[in-house]
Amino acid sequence: MEETSMIIAMMIFFIIANLALGFWSARRTKNSEDYMLGDRKMGTGVLIFTTFATSLGAGDMLGYPALGYIQGWSSLHFILAMPVVIIIMALTVGKRYYDLKVTTISDLVCRIYGENKYLRIIPSICISLGMLSWLAAQYSAFGKTLNLLTGADPLIGLLIGAALFISYTVVGGLVSVIYTDVLQGVFLAIGVIAVFIAVTMHGGGFVEVQQGLPADYSTFIGPVGTITILMFWLNKGLSRFTNFPYWQRIGSAKDSKTGIRGIILGMVVTGILGVALALTGMAAYKINPGGMSDPEMIFAEYSVSLFPKWLAGFFLGALWAAILSSAAGFLNSSTTLLGHDLWFKVIKKGQRSEGALLKDLRIITLVIGVGTLLIAWLVPSVLSLFIWAGVWLTPPLIPVLCAAIFDKKGDKIPKNYLILSMILSGIVGVVFEMVPSLKALLSGGTIPAFVTSLVIILIGAIVGYFNKNHRNNMNTPRVL
Template sequence: MLIAFVVLYLVVTIAIGLWAAKRVHDSKDYVVAGRSLPLYMNTATVFATWFGAETVLSVSAEYAKNGLGGVIADPFGSSFCLVIVALFFARAFYRMDLLTIGDFYRKRYNRPIEIVTSVVITFSYLGWTSAQMTALGLAFSTLSNGAIPLPLGIVLGAAVVLGYTVWGGMWSVALTDLFQSVMIIIGVTLVAWVVGDMAGGAGKVIAAAAEAGKFDFWPKGGAKEWLAFGTAWLTLAIGSVPQQDIFQRVTSAKDEKTAVRGTLLGGVVYFSFAFVPIFIVYAGLLIAPSLASYLSAEDAREMQKLL
């Protein structure tokens, strides 16, 4: 039954993506959805840009292992990145009326700089994209009880995402992001409610996490620990500002105010909701303490099996 629902979800997602392609008539429609996304869609696509399989699986497992300080990069750094973009860059980006972040470098400098920065930005996505695809493949493999091997799961996930994205561009991304955001918020909230109740209630889960020191945020140690802590935050908070995905969502809004508000709301919603999977994992540890053995595994994919 669970597999059937997963398949249905994928089919609906693909159908929405293909249907959205009907709205594409020129390059502006394809790349920035004709600069016409209303606030709710702009917020949803900003939220969905950050909230993916990596947030659900990796961030929650990292918190269960290292506490609040272990997730300084994500969701803290990634959320602050969106707030920084909204407050300091969104208006400027939108007024430029450009299609890609590479266009900015060409306009500000020259064509060679555009090419170099575009190549560098493309390569910078490899690690993040690999993490997302691996987590998605792991979800397929786990839900199928191993019937779908991890490599095949990664290929299937990539094929689905690439399929509707290439077909309909930003319109497909925006509409599927909206659908997925609604499903994520409803589904994960229901799971948190059920699992929290099984663990004895939200209060008990939070109290157990506090007692175990999982709310300790600041690093303990010397300069090395503080440097690693600050670097992890800066990598996403500042390093992700000049990225195509954020730039594209800012410039896809219907107007300047929507660009600012959508990015800011997306960041706030993401930061708030990223802690729901964290709650689920920690509640799961209270229900079945034996799951804690996964946290000692060197392979991060073993930690992700907590979910």
């Protein structure tokens, strides 16, 4: 009991420091742009920390060691897919997104194709649903972690975690989110590396751990197989292109080069820490082959068993840091998408004073934060919530790629095809996810949703090409 109290005390200390920094940094939030974009003054170092702190959330801290435990080196496909795709996003659209000085992804699409309420609200609603699924997963993970340590009802932990990050996110917006991410990132990086080293040494060292693994654990194909690896890259990676928190952080930088550089380096750190978590799981397999009752608890259990209790509290603070940083980032991103695109641009039609809009955004943040508790209560499975996040992020993917890369002038694809592609993509993704016989065919709804959207966009490009040529021919004067 005394040891548990010491662990809880260290974690409470972390929480107090986190809240203090969150409310202190909120003083920099002066207007709605600060609330949504962090005042566009962030440097490379801050962006690195906020990027990997947002990236490594509850599912990663719990799931990556479990993947290493049951899949060996082949788990790295799942772990590295998202960082690779986000780096590609930063390199391909980062500069254009920053230079246009837009606030959301829908702003970018409407800037290219012209203002249209469907082009504005469909991407924002879909991406927000993805963000809210991840947010609900952070709630659930917080509750499960507290239950592991104290035996308390997970609902209690869920409510405590929600109260923490909702409070400073409501007050300070993205400014508070980013600065608390720096603190959380320090906890996170130290904790992941220290636990990886300790568990690996406990298993006899890196070489002995690797030699003690099953033969198929030592290959990049491993026990999962080629098809599953392909699904990793498509499901985990491709849909993350529209993961708005990273677009938002590019927009918060002091210039486009800083934003792109910060995202790339942050994703490199994300990949390194993700690999360290997977290797921790492999070492745990060497120590206890097939005997872990719940591989998702590897990080927490070995933190408690291998370190002095005050230090274990520090490392479990790293676990809570991952949960809080991701949750606050998703909450602010959802507020930005729904508050800017749905509330301000469509419902209020841009007619809202600066002071009123900032107040509105804070209320929307509170409503979203509290409302998402219901999702976490109804769907307690962290894994299920992550899967649904990928499904919802897919519908806007192809239209966003067109607007950002392939159709920069907005004259190649009729906008109605963009709208249709997102609607049908969303329907297909949900159907494939809900119907077990269909879900088994392609590992869920992400891939069918992507293919549906792609086919419609290709048809739209063909129609747009012929329409453009027809207009040109009609406008060409005939020579008699």
